[in-house]
Amino acid sequence: MNTWLRRFIKHRDSALLGLALLFLLGAILRPTIPFKHNIYSYLLVADISQSMNASDMKLHGKTVSRLTYMQNMMHEVVASLPCGTKVSIGLFAGNSVAALYSPIEVCRNFAAIQDTIAHLDWRMAWSGNSRLRESLYVTAKVVRSMSEPAQVVYFTDGEEAPKLHAFNTKNLDEFQGGNDWILVGIGSEEGAAIPKLSEDNQVIGYWSNESFAMQPGIAQISESTLGVRDDNVATGEHDRYISKRASEYMESIVKEIDAKYIKGDSSYQVLQAMKAQKPARRDIAPLALDWILATLAGLCILGTYASRHPLRQIMQNLKLYRNEIKSRFFVKSDAVAHDNHFQ
Incomplete structure (x- = not known):
């Protein structure tokens, strides 16, 4: 042992460079070891119903629609998630939710996820109605059908259209799967009228109060108890339906x-709520060792520049600096005093 130690000290620089080379070669092979850790996976559900076109939100000092505000919030949330997190984007309209893809790793697929959010549009909706309670059952089925578990973060204004009545209110007593989900309320307490848009995204009017009431004569079994909205447009400002963020309703759900329900006033609040969620699952996953080997290689290279006697070298350097300071200042002052003496 002592012989090896003496040889290492004698040929320290060569030995350290050799070790650095071995560590770098090991890092190139990208070795991993099995490691049990928490896996975070999310299904971010975006409400694309027409009430999300109501403009009652502020973004960068400008009034924007709820949909635009929600897109910006989802952009910020995804950008703040750590690498290794998996994300899927889901769409909510009518009484159902559709996942656009299975959860994918956020860093490797960052551009694709952000592009999906950027292209969210109310015209992607497959139904003009909005049934939040009904959609929860479908959301649970979507999550169960995924290749791995995922936590749900639901961005919505909570609008039910047409309005709920006793015969079309879904019972949630036997609902399973909502544990630790998050509902994020988008919209304001003051509310705004909902624009009715053409297929070219042009405003052709505003939804009327009558459009959110159940049509007369609708039977309980009609359209799976969803009801149908009146398609009329408001004839004046007093006829416009004012949509508001349904905070109390979502709190009851x-x-x-x-x-858990939170108001979507900032992406920071959403992220804090997501951090408080339980991980989607805990499983064994590979832990990369390449960065550890690369760090050790760097330390070995730095070691070749270190002195064999660092304390002695430091003391010698301090002594040299002290002598240099004396030679510059004290010698100069003595010379000046000598010149003044002869004057």
């Missing part, structure tokens, strides 16, 4: 399914 989360109590029924053991979920």
Whole structure:
């Protein structure tokens, strides 16, 4: 042992460079070891119903639609998630939710996820109605059908259109799967009228109050108890339906399914709520060792520049600096005093 140690000290620089080379070669092979850790996977559900076109949100000092505000919030949330997190984007309209793809790793697929959010549009909706309670059952089925578990973060204004009545209110007593989900309320307490848009995204009017009431004569079994909205447009400002963020309604829903509701006033609040969520699962995953080997290689290279006697070298350097300071200042002052003496 002592012989090897003496040889290492004698040929320290060559040995350290050799070790650095070995560590770098090991890093290139990208070795991993099995490591049990928490896996975070999310299904971010975006409400694309027509009430999300109501313009009652502020973004960068400008009034924007709820949809635009929600897109910006989702952009910021995805950008703040750590690498290794998996994300899927889901769409909510009518009484159902559709996942656009299975959860994918956020860093390797960052551009694709952000592009998906950027292209969210109300014209992607497959139904003009909006049934939040009904959609929760479908969301649970979507999550169960995924290749791996995922936590749900639901961005919505909570609008039910047409309005709920006793015969078309879905019972959530037997609902399973909402544990630790998050409902993020988008919209304002003051509310705004909902524009009715053409297929070219042009405003052709505003939804009327009558359009959110159940049509007369609708039977309980009609359209799976969803009802149909009147398609009329408001004839004046007093006829316009004013849509607001349904905070109280969503708070009542989360109590029924053991979920959590937060107001979508900032992406920071959403991220804090997501951090408080339980991980989607805990499993064994590979832990990369390449960065550790690369760090050790760097330390070996730095070691070749270190002195064998660092304390002695430091003391010698300090002594040299002290002598240099004396030679510059004290010698100069003595010379000046000598010149003054002869004057």
